[in-house]
Amino acid sequence: MSFRRSLGAAGALFLTLSATTPASSVWVIVPEMLQTAGSGALIAMLLAAIVGVATALVYAELSSAFPVAGGEYVMVGHTLGPLAGFVMLAVNLVNNLLFPAVIGLGLSDVLSGVVPGLPVVPTAMAVVAVSTMAAVLHIRLNAWITGAFLLVELAALAAIMWLGLTEPVRNPFAAAAGADPVGIGLATTAAIFALNGYGLAVYFGEEMHEAATTVSRVVLAAAGLTIAVELLPLIAVLAGAPDLPALFAASDPFGEFARARGGAFVADLLAVAVALAIVNAAIAGILAYARFFYATGRDAIWGRVLDPWVTRVHPRLGSPWVATLAVGAVSCAACLLPLRLLLVLSGSGIAVTYLGIALAALVGRRTGSTAHAPYRMPWFPVAPLVAIGALTLVFWASWLDAEVGRPGLIATALQIVAAVLYYAVVLRRRGPWRIASGT
Numbered sequence: 001m002s003f004r005r006s007l008g009a010a011g012a013l014f015l016t017l018s019a020t021t022p023a024s025s026v027w028v029i030v031p032e033m034l035q036t037a038g039s040g041a042l043i044a045m046l047l048a049a050i051v052g053v054a055t056a057l058v059y060a061e062l063s064s065a066f067p068v069a070g071g072e073y074v075m076v077g078h079t080l081g082p083l084a085g086f087v088m089l090a091v092n093l094v095n096n097l098l099f100p101a102v103i104g105l106g107l108s109d110v111l112s113g114v115v116p117g118l119p120v121v122p123t124a125m126a127v128v129a130v131s132t133m134a135a136v137l138h139i140r141l142n143a144w145i146t147g148a149f150l151l152v153e154l155a156a157l158a159a160i161m162w163l164g165l166t167e168p169v170r171n172p173f174a175a176a177a178g179a180d181p182v183g184i185g186l187a188t189t190a191a192i193f194a195l196n197g198y199g200l201a202v203y204f205g206e207e208m209h210e211a212a213t214t215v216s217r218v219v220l221a222a223a224g225l226t227i228a229v230e231l232l233p234l235i236a237v238l239a240g241a242p243d244l245p246a247l248f249a250a251s252d253p254f255g256e257f258a259r260a261r262g263g264a265f266v267a268d269l270l271a272v273a274v275a276l277a278i279v280n281a282a283i284a285g286i287l288a289y290a291r292f293f294y295a296t297g298r299d300a301i302w303g304r305v306l307d308p309w310v311t312r313v314h315p316r317l318g319s320p321w322v323a324t325l326a327v328g329a330v331s332c333a334a335c336l337l338p339l340r341l342l343l344v345l346s347g348s349g350i351a352v353t354y355l356g357i358a359l360a361a362l363v364g365r366r367t368g369s370t371a372h373a374p375y376r377m378p379w380f381p382v383a384p385l386v387a388i389g390a391l392t393l394v395f396w397a398s399w400l401d402a403e404v405g406r407p408g409l410i411a412t413a414l415q416i417v418a419a420v421l422y423y424a425v426v427l428r429r430r431g432p433w434r435i436a437s438g439t
Helices: 009-020 022-065 072-080 082-105 120-135 139-165 172-176 181-195 198-207 211-240 244-249 253-262 264-298 321-334 339-346 349-367 382-400 405-430
Strands: none
Touching: 009 022, 009 139, 009 198, 009 211, 009 264, 022 072, 022 139, 022 172, 022 181, 022 198, 022 211, 022 244, 022 253, 022 264, 022 349, 022 382, 072 082, 072 198, 072 349, 082 120, 082 264, 082 321, 082 339, 082 349, 082 405, 120 139, 120 264, 120 321, 139 211, 139 253, 139 264, 172 211, 181 211, 181 349, 181 382, 198 211, 198 264, 211 244, 211 253, 244 253, 253 264, 264 321, 339 405, 349 382, 349 405, 382 405
């Protein structure tokens, strides 16, 4: 049974922005950038925005050519070949199964000022379990649920902008001018990850009306909105913070800024809004990753016994319910692992994904395998070349980070080796591996 086409552009945009979770990025990732680069975090975010636009253009063209639930591995498989596609599948499989656990484990820290002593692991497992149950429901209902949560998330970001920009005490761009270039480089790596998520729109491609044209618009709109609602709060805090060194040293700079400017009630209210954003991201993420998992079963990578189960679609709800429950179960189990280990296992998966689709865009244009795409990125090949250049910086910065970045690169390399071995030993023996194209 296949999916029903019930999503319009608005519903797909709600889901994609919810999975991108800009408020969580602002509260969780941007503070690390401030500690690394100080006011140079603003320059890092602007550089990451350029990379984000370039990568979004690549995603838009490739998803327009292949609006399929498998996402990146389908794009890469049909342009760079099935082995490269399977490597992309394996890397994404690890990242997709771990993401709900990673954001769930961060919920206790966000709510620490509101509910002190909230247990980390049980809270994370509860968030993943509840999100999984919600993700089994009809996708159109989930689009409205996540859309409502998204409004709360955007309101929290708007509050930070208002608190910082109504009474600015400095020009944030002037403050960023003298920042350390090395710190900016390291912060840019984090900023690229903070803006990531707009490409998830393609996972919903088989449920969109007029998917080939709709999905590219959703990717570009999600990228633009994500950049805006993450960049503006950073500008606002740098403009309005009375003491920048104290802001850079704070473990919760946005929460403390809200408490100083708006009072304890406002700060607690924003913390609750960010917590809802995390739950919302878990729901949207599991929705997307379940569809990815469904596609892997349809493309027959699990064997004759498991593949039919992975591809079961609920007759009334239209959701891949077995794949959804499987993603939720693995993510719940992953909550038992230390957060640092999860970050290492995720490794450089996002950077490898970006590199894969940038190469796919270049080769797809040369061979004509993406010629049927209704959307064609402007100024080709500028966007994929910009992405590849930026990823060189990302890999370099990751290697310099001996605590998480370098082990992450090694973990991702091991995933690639395991994928090549599985492809050679298992898939190739069954005959040519054929990937659904959606065309």
